[in-house]
Amino acid sequence: MHSMVEIQKLLMPDVLSVMEKRYQILRSIYFMEPVGRRTLAQTIGLSERILRSEVEFFKKQHLIDIQNSGMKVSEQGLTVLKELESMMNEISGINEMERKLKEVLNLQEVIIVPGNSDEAPWVTAALGRVCARRMKEMLIGDNIIAVSGGSTMAAVADMLTPDFAGRKNLLFVPARGGIGEDVEIQANTICSKMAEKTGGKHRALYVPDQVSPEVYQSFTKEPFIKEVLSLIEQANIVLHGIGDAMAMALRRNTRPEVIEKIEAAHAVGEAFGNYFNEDGQVVHKVPIAGLQPEDLPHVEHILAVAGGASKAKAIKAYMKSAIKSSVLITDEGAAKEILYS
Template identity: 55%
Template sequence: MKELFKLQQLLVPDLLNVMERRYFVLRSIRLTEPVGRRPLAQMLEMTERVLRGEVEFLKGQHLIDFQPAGMSLTPEGREHLTKLDVLMREIIGIHKVEQQLSECLGIAETIIVPGDSDKMPLIKDEIGKACARRLEALLVEKNTITVTGGTTMGSVANALMEINVEGKEMIFVPARGGVGGKVSDQANSICAVMADNTGGTHRVMYVPDEVSDELRTILLKEPSINNTLTLIRSADIVLHGIGEAMKMAERRNTDEESMNKIIKRHAVGEAFGYYFDSDGNIVHKVSTIGLQLEDLPHFKYIIAAAGGKSKATAIKSYMKNAPRSTVLVTDEGAAKEILKGE
């Protein structure tokens, strides 16, 4: 197959370009259907004239259908797109990029989904699905999974309804307290959705993510909190996101003194309440109840999920502290940006 691709690229280079373009049109329709031609053209950064020709061709092949509400894939189109997903990963060279990124970041594995979630927010759902599939491969008869909050983890939660969990016992535990922002993005809420979508159970931890040292000492004496912390530390799998430093500081309503510290020390990434500069140095740490950075090496499986070109620096800064066993699920936008300077 690889030799065929090489010969096609040599003799008919435009063929692969056309194939790749039509694949992305089909994939984008699937992600946004029903969708009109104009928003699709903007999404793909393609002129409406060029897109018109492509969608007319795809309609003629009975792969898409036109309706008043917009374009959608036909059942035949969905079937062919599933096959194309595997083929295009080979053509685009994603497997090679995954290996390069794993070596660059010093981690066990990288899974890359095509696209950039900064340009097309629905790519985040594709990251969620890829993360869910990777999790499925790790499941055993009994599983305790500890989970952080965030929009990407929310996408993972929604995607879990598509995996096979027959015969699997699953308990989801929040790795952190509440950070701020939307309730649906909190670890407690995400664990509840994950449990609903898999027929599992979940625990709650109703404490703020950031507490004073005095309050932390008091809360750690509470049996219910201690029981949850014990469950967190005995988990089989960690699922977590990676945040941009300033956005996370704002979500936490960080006090002025800490905010100035984060800014002056050039923090770019955040995970588990730790803020990192571009060299991976910890420049600020939030006093929290929950999973700590030093706990991570004790876990057998760790899956980190984050995407978008804008997250590249944050991902790279955190990965300098991540255990080597980490699996990163990301998108092309972040992956290419990370590798650009290597």
């Protein structure tokens, strides 16, 4: 039996095409707001003339508000977006991609965001918003949330709001140390921002991201660090990204001889200090202070967030050894690369 969407595709393809275009424009405004018309036109690849007529339509329907700072989706527009989401995912084929990706990666849940974050910055914001929404569904009572560093996790922090926690108690802790990389995307910074935006609390771990075993042992004897590491081990929710192997190695100012080792071993991805090849085998392990991969089976909820076609190999490789109850939040760019390349 044909679904209603399939019937509509046969009888009213033009209507569905217009609906899909307007949904994507309204959705882009939502993730980029406040946004000007020229910036939006350049981002989504429409001429300003065509976009001008669509903006006028949204304005007449009270779906957007236009302010000096730019366009924003109105409350009515947000309601329309939420009600259309499931239908539009079916029309665009995202629902089917999610089903296929779950099978390919052997995961219980996959959420795919439209677009490719390699090409459009607003898609990274969409990944952050979806992660924030999914995490909110997991909160029960007291929560310790361990968060890794990276630009995607920073996007998640940007999407948190004061009403996020409700009556839940939130404690954000860094999944690992982070001294030595860009301050804005360090786990400590991201945890601080998440706590500030939700009214929760956070603890910092002021140790280098990469340490020798001897130094690691000396660090863990410090009472303050020992306490924070204990909290990290008690986390019931973990949020983490999946990095491209070489990009992560360079970001961490890795020694040239180690980079040569990683290249020679054909590493494609990195997570929790482990570099792995396309078969999911760990080819290099960085001693890190904080959460270790062997700690993950004891974590109730794991959200892995990574997007962009360039991350496809890293995502696929990491998921070969990942906890199967992990929730993968990714985008169309990565999903299509994994499924069809």
